[in-house]
Amino acid sequence: MSQLAAILGLSGPRLTVSERTFFRDANPWAFILFGRNVESPDQLRRLCDDLRGAVGRDALIFVDQEGGRVQRLKEPHWRAYPTGAAYAAVHNDDDEKGKRAIFLGHRLIADDLRAVGITANCAPVLDLPQSGADPIISDRALGDWTDQIVVLAKSAMSGLMDGGVAPVIKHIPGHGRATVDSHKALPRITTSRMLLERTDFRPFRMLADAPMAMTAHAVYSIVDEDPVTTSPKALRDLIRTTIGFDGLLMSDDLDMKALTGSLQFKTTAALDAGCDIALQCSGDLLDMIEVAKGGRSLDGRSLERAQVAEATTKSVAEFDREAAEAEFDKLMARSL
Template identity: 50%
Template sequence: MTTRAFIAGCSGLALTPDEIAFYREASPWGFILFKRNIADPAQATALCEALREAVGWDAPILVDQEGGRVQRMGPPHWPKYPSGRTYGVLHANDPLVQREVTRLGARLMAHDLRAVGINVDCMPVLDVPTAGAHDVIGDRAYGRTPAQVAILGRAAAEGLLAGGVLPVIKHMPGHGRAGSDSHLALPIVDASREALERHDFAPFRMLTDMPIAMTAHVVYTALDPDHPATTSRIVMDDIVRGYLAYDGLVVTDDLSMKALSGTFSQKTEAAFAAGCDMALHCNGVMDEMIAVAGAAPALAGEALRRADAALQRIRHEPEPLDPVDARARLDAALAMVA
């Protein structure tokens, strides 16, 4: 079966006949869900089953479930999880406890996601904020130093993997220095390459064994003053595949974000021309999805190898977990910073 190298959203809590027909024809590699798509466990499970039925295989289903401000599944049906920063300030003088609690939180999130059929979580955030940066990252970051972000980011990623859910490290090669929100405008970062390597790129270089990475819609003038990372052949070749030596699946950030210009066909073509493996389109707007699908290639070659290698990482039974005991331990740890 041939799939196309894109990930699609959907419009609501259940698939429309037009969406089912589109997915069957376009055959996206995967899907992504948002709050508009999730009401309760039974509905979320039914939607995941319908998406996979539409494409005829156990396609990956993604969600942004970081905790804090970015949590698509929450109360009353799922517990609230802390932001990355909360883990970073917890037991500040005991990094071992920080790592253990961060892993535990991610392991519990994986339990929640896998129970409804979601098997990819777009976390951990490996961006390192700097003074004066836009707060679009802010408390989503695990700390303010590359080392802390890398250590706790790895703990979160390993917690997800232990629960049978793929992590997506983001936003490669670094969004923490951006002065604007790429959902709304194109951030321009003027830092030197030396500064970027020392600060922004460092956590990604320490987690190159992770299976999937999401790009940053950010221009780094020291690297490519004309294109954001998502559509920059220079950044993809010299930094992502070169300096970082990352050989996992590279997925674009959402192509509907305002940071990127051009039609959806043009944005999709530019991302693949730069060297991205997979296009991500999130809002479920049919005309836009059709354009992305039309410009996305069949998943083949190195991109297919990377996609298959990623899925292989979760073809196992999750490690044993008592969710009631684990949640009690997480809550006890978090009570210390409440």
């Protein structure tokens, strides 16, 4: 059965009868979880099993587990993880300790996620923060200069993939200059191409071999006046050509106010523009039906990219959790 080119959420901590039936029939490529879906490790493990049972295959299950203020699995069942800025602070003091700390942090996150059945993480953030920008990125960023973001993001990706969790770099081609939060309005970035290629685009270009990337809902005036997510020219020119990213490209959440129109319209627009996968997170069944109406089967090059992303979750390196936690806590002691 063909898969719907979509990642969908669900309403609560347990799969409802209506959701199970819908997922069986729509067959979305993958799922994404939020705080509303999380109660305990045992509950979350059962939920992941039920989601995969609904589609009859080992579908990827995503979450946003960056650390800091973006962490869906929280205390008391899961440890709190540092912000991107905290890792950057360690790296500022010692390059190798910073890289080791963020590797271990993300290896521990991967261990947490795999233990409950989650196999993809919407991290790391590669956005370059700018003074005067909206604080939506701020301390989520892995530093305030491009080379630092590159080395820390590479180590974070290695930690996740060693643990059998597929990473998603975000928000391509860069959200750090946005002066409004794209959850609320559409940012417009007017910076010159020359400066963008030296700064914001560079982390994404240096990590263009990542298996997956998430778009920024922002206008780049060097291309056109459409949001990147629904702009064929921006996706082709900025992401596929200038940055050179050829992995699986997913939209950011289609519910965000940066995009206008119905969910059916936005889904079709994102896929027509060149996104491989439409991401829709509300968990509302009527919303998901609209996405299915605007969607299409996952096939061709998009299917190949999806299969590559899935393959990154098939092996898990040996891991001593107790030793890793002790080393991680020592490395991060000055920043936590």
